[in-house]
Amino acid sequence: xxxxxxxxxxxxxxxxxxxxxxxxxxxxxxxxxxxxxxxxxxxxxxxxxxxxxxxxxxxxxxxxxxxxxxxxxxxxxxxxxxxxxxxxxxxxxxxxxxxxxxxxxxxxxxxxxxxxxxxxxxxxxxxxxxxxxxxxxxxxxxxxxxxxxxxxxxxxxxxxxxxxxxxxxxxxxxxxxxxxxxxxxxxxxxxxxxxxxxxxxxxxxxx
Numbered sequence: 001x002x003x004x005x006x007x008x009x010x011x012x013x014x015x016x017x018x019x020x021x022x023x024x025x026x027x028x029x030x031x032x033x034x035x036x037x038x039x040x041x042x043x044x045x046x047x048x049x050x051x052x053x054x055x056x057x058x059x060x061x062x063x064x065x066x067x068x069x070x071x072x073x074x075x076x077x078x079x080x081x082x083x084x085x086x087x088x089x090x091x092x093x094x095x096x097x098x099x100x101x102x103x104x105x106x107x108x109x110x111x112x113x114x115x116x117x118x119x120x121x122x123x124x125x126x127x128x129x130x131x132x133x134x135x136x137x138x139x140x141x142x143x144x145x146x147x148x149x150x151x152x153x154x155x156x157x158x159x160x161x162x163x164x165x166x167x168x169x170x171x172x173x174x175x176x177x178x179x180x181x182x183x184x185x186x187x188x189x190x191x192x193x194x195x196x197x198x199x200x201x202x203x204x205x206x207x
Contacts, residue, residue, distance in 0.1 A: 048123065048126065096129060096132070096133055097133060097135075098132040098133060099132070099133065099134065099135045099136065101131075101132075101134075101136075105159060106131050108157060108159055109130075109131045109134055109157050110127060110131050112155075112157045113127050113130060113131070114127070116155075119155075134155075134157065
């Protein structure tokens with residue numbers, strides 16, 4: 001039988017061993033919490049990319065089908081406000097279509113996005129992708145761009161002298177980007193203008 005000193009020494013060893021185990025458990029729990037936070041952050045980022053990449057994949061498939069049929073299709077980029085069903089493997093081969101623009105055009109489109117209540121809170125990288133992916137459409141004299149009752153599934157950014165648009169009103173131009181149904185007919189007078197288009201789901205159309 002050991003002496004009292006031996007028993008005290010053995011007890012101290014056990015206490016120290018338990019203390020080390022507790023410290024290790026605390027360290028592992030902290031590491032687990034950090035990993036959980038990282039997983040949540042990555043999940044949030046994935047949800048953001050789902051809203052961009054899935055429509056882009058569908059667009060690429062539609063464009064490929066149109067090429068086989070020999071049809072000229074207007075290229076469009078879709079942006080959804082909510083995550084959709086998505087296969088992460090799509091990220092490995094999807095390429096977003098970019099369209100060349102002058103620095104002035106890029107700045108004009110960026111300012112229009114930042115002035116839009118539905119789009120101004122997007123990530124900077126998402127805004128840049130939208131700017132890069134918007135495509136130009138030329139409209140000639142007497143062309144009608146959008147009329148009353150049309151569903152607001154397109155984002156328009158007009159690059160032209162303001163007098164080319166009839167009627168001209170800041171409030172009416174604001175409706176072009178901020179409402180799903182534009183309550184005015186926009187027509188061109190004597191000048192040709194260039195419109196940068198981008199499909200964008202804003203909200204359900206009011207009945």
